[in-house]
Amino acid sequence: MKTSIYLVIGIFFGIVMYKSEAASWFRIYEMFRFDSFHMYGIMGSALLVGILSVQLIKRRKWRSFYGETIQLQPKERSFARYLYGGVVFGLGWALAGACPGPMFTLLGAGYWSILVVIASAVLGTFVYGLVRDRLPH
């Protein structure tokens, strides 16, 4: 039962990623050049719905469908890790034109070359794990 819920959420998300063109390398390039409102509209309106839903959950103290309290973990305080990590991520995002969600969407859409990006992203994650202690956080 739970499995099928996650599957449906994923399918929904994958369709939205593809149809919004947020999974298009061209849209990402256009966004970083500030040539279109499209991606900013997507993120801004997603955020508006997101902020409202988080406020709703917090103020009404909503519980999950399974009766658990909904955990909204605050992010750990730091400066360096978010800024440096963010820059590294942004360099890759602009080059490959896909972030971790769209990568999988593109695989389903039949762009097999994206497997190279996915495998390299797993490798990048692994290497981060190896050198983590030597980086400023």
Added chain:
Amino acid sequence: MEYILQPWPWYVTGPLIGLTMFILLLVGKNFGMSSNLRTLCTICGAGKKSELFRFNWKEQRWNLIVVVGTIAGGFIGAHLLSDGTAVDINPRTIAELKSLGFQSAGAAYLPEELFAPGALFHLKSLPLLVAGGFLIGFGARYAGGCTSGHAISGLSNLQFPSLLAVIGFFLGGMLMIYLLFPLIF
């Protein structure tokens, strides 16, 4: 049906992405796609090499199922719900891309020059895709999240660290496009 087959406007898809996060919260989970990259490392045995990968990956099974759904959703979106692949970007952007050598700009979903299967054998494309993926994976874990975890989940919860991360995403992206692209392409 015609509306469905065309690209969906931002004011429809943006709220639907927010809704995805909301539904996940309601079933008790936090929206974040890059965690799956870490989980995949753990499944491959990376726990032997770093503390980061020592956790019970079965707790993240639900997220891997979301990934399987996302792949299926990509298939449905591209093959059942679309009648073309051209992405209608700004003509100015198209001209700029053509001057960099991307002839497929404005006529495809992804640049053929990088993603067409044949392009993998070009001297340039393969290393670029490897580098791009590597930076994404490394950066997402370093920053503790990607676009979904920070730009959507984190900012929705008004987290200052997520704002820093998103500023970092844009600094990195602009560095790549304005400074490095003219050198690479």
